[in-house]
Amino acid sequence: MQVKKFVVLTVLFILPIVAYLFFASGVNNFGKLPILTNGVDDVAHIGTAKVSFKDKITVVGFLGKNLDNKAGNAFNLNQKIYKRFYKFKDFQFVMLVPKGTEDMVASLESELGHLVDMKKWNFVFADDAQITDFFASLKTDISLDENLGTPYVFIIDKDLNLRGRENDEDDGTKYGFDSTSVAELNNKMEDDIKIILAEYRLALKKNNADRAK
Template sequence: MKKTFVLVVLFVLPIVAYLFFASGVNNFGKLPVLTEGVNELDVEGDNVLFQNNITVLGFLGNDVEHKKGNTFNLNQKIYKRFYGFKDFQCVMVLPIGTEQKVDELEKELANLADTGKWKFLFMEETDIKNLFNSLKTDIKLGSDLGTPYVFIIDKEGNLRGRDNDEDEGTKYGFNTNSVAELNNKMVDDVKIILAEYRLALKKNNNRNTD
């Protein structure tokens, strides 16, 4: 018995500890709410809302051509991985007048994936600024009304992110210029928020069957 106990302590416990810490602390809790009550999407004729959706929100700005690389990075690393979830969507906000450029972008994206969960909204400059400012982040919107950063908005319209990121402290958004950041951080955070809602749904279903 003593030999078995010693073997367990020496070999099994270190493996269990490694698996726990390798999984990351974030995976064992909820993704923090950083800003409550982000302005709801309100574009006449478009039935696109934060409410009841898990949204990746981006601001492409006037220079759509310049942001194509960012969009393709997001498509390959995040969108293609999660678009199969019923309540997941990628919403890109742009100034009115960029519609033709977006048509071309959508055609290119269609060659890479099913674009059904890509939503492009065209808004007035003031509305874009108001929406961005309602995120209340430390990130600046460019003069072209665009940014390489994207944001995770939950089903209640709150901005989710990290309040104890190892590199930035509070992490409001994810830089689509960096494939590594999308791979190493954003993928994990989207997984967490999807799991959070799935777990809540499972608990509700269990209560209803009791």
């Protein structure tokens, strides 16, 4: 009878504590998203930009000249990533688009705005050369198409570094996330943004604790 009580108590109380400590340790020791490119160009110096990557966690995308082809991608990002994280103070979306697409962007923004507050979506209109040069600063294995667009989006940290995966099970080094794939957004990109948010929260707590000493 005593053995049975011990087993029950272990299952109810001790195992949850062990599980918590295991996962908490994992976040502290392994919860860092690798830096793949140091010091990308700041969007603040491009085109019509009124935003900066500095001190923000940014999802960067390239919608290209034919936004009709990227509307589905934008919808996927809006539903699966933006709605999940936009209430975090330091989180933002930045989409680079060629000049001349202003009307198409306004229409897209209006459609997406029916679903969520668009205050953290930022559209930067730039010359073709500016977009090409900025994209090159990411130093990825991905290319822009003939319309200066790509379905892939990228995570830039507060210090202007490109974050991604070094040992992805499908891609090896993973620089960006395919916004045509809901599964990839759900299963990979969402997890990676959670990791980088947790990383900054832990760093902030540590800094505050150090100051209090």
